[in-house]
Amino acid sequence: MQTTSSTTTNTRTQTGDSRPAANTSAMSDMFTTLLVAQIKNQDPLAPSDPSQFVNQLAQLSQTEALQNLASLTSNNATVLQSMQMLALGAQVGSNVMVESDSVTLGKTAVQGTVTLQNATTSATLVLTGANGVKHSIALGSNAAGEVPFSIDPKALGLPEGRYSMHVDTASGETPMIALAGKLNSVKLTAEGALLNVDNAGMVTPSAILSFNGQSAAASN
Numbered sequence: 001m002q003t004t005s006s007t008t009t010n011t012r013t014q015t016g017d018s019r020p021a022a023n024t025s026a027m028s029d030m031f032t033t034l035l036v037a038q039i040k041n042q043d044p045l046a047p048s049d050p051s052q053f054v055n056q057l058a059q060l061s062q063t064e065a066l067q068n069l070a071s072l073t074s075n076n077a078t079v080l081q082s083m084q085m086l087a088l089g090a091q092v093g094s095n096v097m098v099e100s101d102s103v104t105l106g107k108t109a110v111q112g113t114v115t116l117q118n119a120t121t122s123a124t125l126v127l128t129g130a131n132g133v134k135h136s137i138a139l140g141s142n143a144a145g146e147v148p149f150s151i152d153p154k155a156l157g158l159p160e161g162r163y164s165m166h167v168d169t170a171s172g173e174t175p176m177i178a179l180a181g182k183l184n185s186v187k188l189t190a191e192g193a194l195l196n197v198d199n200a201g202m203v204t205p206s207a208i209l210s211f212n213g214q215s216a217a218a219s220n
Contacts, residue, residue: 094214100201107154111179113177124137126168
């Protein structure tokens with residue numbers, strides 16, 4: 001059964017790869033047929049300008065080149081997507097930092113950082129629940145750089161659920177928020193890869209800021 005499946009896959013791949021060449025060949029044959037018909041049926045007393053045929057051939061060559069380039073680009077994109085999936089799949093179980101403007105709270109504390117481009121005399125992490133109620137976590141006065149924070153649902157009296165996040169600063173800056181979490185799975189969709197990360201939910205690969213390796217417990 002495995003041999004049959006492999007053969008079917010290879011046949012489909014070969015068929016898919018031959019389509020651009022087949023289309024180009026068909027177009028070339030059709031152009032040649034039309035060109036020959038045009039030459040045969042031209043008025044002997046007022047023959048067509050030979051430069052017209054040269055221009056037509058040049059246009060055909062350009063069209064074929066563009067088709068081949070489009071096919072090559074598509075194939076390369078497919079290969080790169082497959083390589084990305086393999087690379088991301090190998091990172092499942094790793095601890096990551098992911099950019100996010102929302103957080104899913106459970107029973108355990110969530111760690112994260114706020115990246116300030118400028119110093120500020122005060123910064124406040126604001127969480128807004130599904131009911132619209134806001135909860136503030138003071139981050140104090142900070143210099144430019146990464147400012148760590150912790151969201152402890154039990155200590156803050158926050159019920160489990162999804163919260164949107166933003167940071168208010170005295171400087172008026174809207175800094176980036178990153179959450180720490182474990183990469184649980186990688187899913188391929190029509191729009192591209194989606195990563196399931198603890199605390200952040202489903203994110204795109206571009207949201208991942210760093211891979212921090214697996215914890216000792218996970219490795220064992």
